[in-house]
Amino acid sequence: MQQNYFESMDTFMKVQCYGKNSKKANDVAQNYIKKIESIFSVTNENSEIYKVNNATSFPIKISTETSDLIKFSLEMAEKTSGAFNPCLYPVTSLWGFTKKNYKVPSAQEIQNALLLTDYHKVRLEKNEITLEKGMMLDLGGIAKGYAANEAAKILESFGIKSALLDLGGNIQTIGKKADGSSWHIGIRNPFGDGVFAFLEVSKSIAVVTSAGYERFFEDENGKKYIHIFDAKTGMPVDNEVVSATAVAKNGTYCDALSTSLFVMGIEKATEFWRKYKDFDFIIVTKNKKVYVTSGIKTMFNKINENWTVYYL
Ligand code: AMP
Numbered sequence: 001m002q003q004n005y006f007e008s009m010d011t012f013m014k015v016q017c018y019g020k021n022s023k024k025a026n027d028v029a030q031n032y033i034k035k036i037e038s039i040f041s042v043t044n045e046n047s048e049i050y051k052v053n054n055a056t057s058f059p060i061k062i063s064t065e066t067s068d069l070i071k072f073s074l075e076m077a078e079k080t081s082g083a084f085n086p087c088l089y090p091v092t093s094l095w096g097f098t099k100k101n102y103k104v105p106s107a108q109e110i111q112n113a114l115l116l117t118d119y120h121k122v123r124l125e126k127n128e129i130t131l132e133k134g135m136m137l138d139l140g141g142i143a144k145g146y147a148a149n150e151a152a153k154i155l156e157s158f159g160i161k162s163a164l165l166d167l168g169g170n171i172q173t174i175g176k177k178a179d180g181s182s183w184h185i186g187i188r189n190p191f192g193d194g195v196f197a198f199l200e201v202s203k204s205i206a207v208v209t210s211a212g213y214e215r216f217f218e219d220e221n222g223k224k225y226i227h228i229f230d231a232k233t234g235m236p237v238d239n240e241v242v243s244a245t246a247v248a249k250n251g252t253y254c255d256a257l258s259t260s261l262f263v264m265g266i267e268k269a270t271e272f273w274r275k276y277k278d279f280d281f282i283i284v285t286k287n288k289k290v291y292v293t294s295g296i297k298t299m300f301n302k303i304n305e306n307w308t309v310y311y312l
């Protein structure tokens with residue numbers, strides 16, 4: 001077994017893999033994740049996204065990886081009717097989430113920033129992108145899932161049949177545990193320490209959680225502002241959801257979904273799930289209700305007995 005711990009994308013990561021080639025595979029996967037970080041960071045001046053966001057003339061050349069991820073992000077924006085929006089940098093930076101210089105902006109500042117977030121205006125060719133003046137990308141809602149998904153592919157290319165990737169709560173598995181038993185993937189308690197449930201998984205799958213507890217700030221009155229935004233209002237989401245977990249084979253899809261489901265709220269998220277049924281979710285609301293979709297019912301195990309679980 002080879003276990004690598006490292007810091008990347010502003011979070012702690014752990015990749016555990018088993019079998020022949022584990023060390024080599026794990027090192028290559030780790031380097032790949034660091035490379036992804038250096039491409040997609042909005043603050044690193046050498047990153048591709050930074051260059052796109054600060055370009056003075058367009059079109060600008062981008063790598064195939066970046067192009068593919070932006071393309072997928074735009075498709076997710078379309079599919080979720082803008083709940084997922086990869087063009088929110090003007091809003092997330094205005095609130096100080098990109099550089100940790102948090103502040104509550106004025107209504108006028110928010111309106112001005114919102115004008116720059118229309119994802120329909122992104123022009124993407126194979127290896128070239130054009131943004132309108134002032135528009136800027138923020139792929140923070142999808143980059144970790146993408147990194148996990150691609151890193152898992154790398155491990156598989158080395159013949160790895162059993163692995164667990166945990167990129168700051170973005171979980172991706174390959175196969176079963178080395179001893180043939182299933183993985184127990186904890187779902188963090190959004191109200192405190194530890195986990196409130198776990199998924200028993202014995203196949204390659206991604207489990208990605210979006211939650212307010214991950215990153216937030218409070219104003220002088222103690223009001224909390226989280227890092228997930230409603231792209232329609234330019235405000236941090238403040239609905240009934242406290243955590244949204246998406247489960248599916250594709251980790252990139254799950255990451256975009258977890259953010260989207262959080263923004264949608266339980267009703268719209270349920271509607272969306274009924275329409276597509278190509279993923280599952282666990283949504284926890286502020287009043288400690290837990291909603292679990294049918295595809296993962298048999299994998300879902302509750303630890304905290306006080307909460308009511310609704311199976312959809
Ligand atoms: P996640 O933890 O995957 O939900 O991603 C949250 C991050 O995605 C934030 O820190 C922002 O960088 C970015 N983000 C915030 N709101 C949205 C949104 N509505 N759509 C897409 N990305 C977002």
Ligand code: MG
Nearest residue numbers: 141255256259
């Ligand atoms: Mg996400």
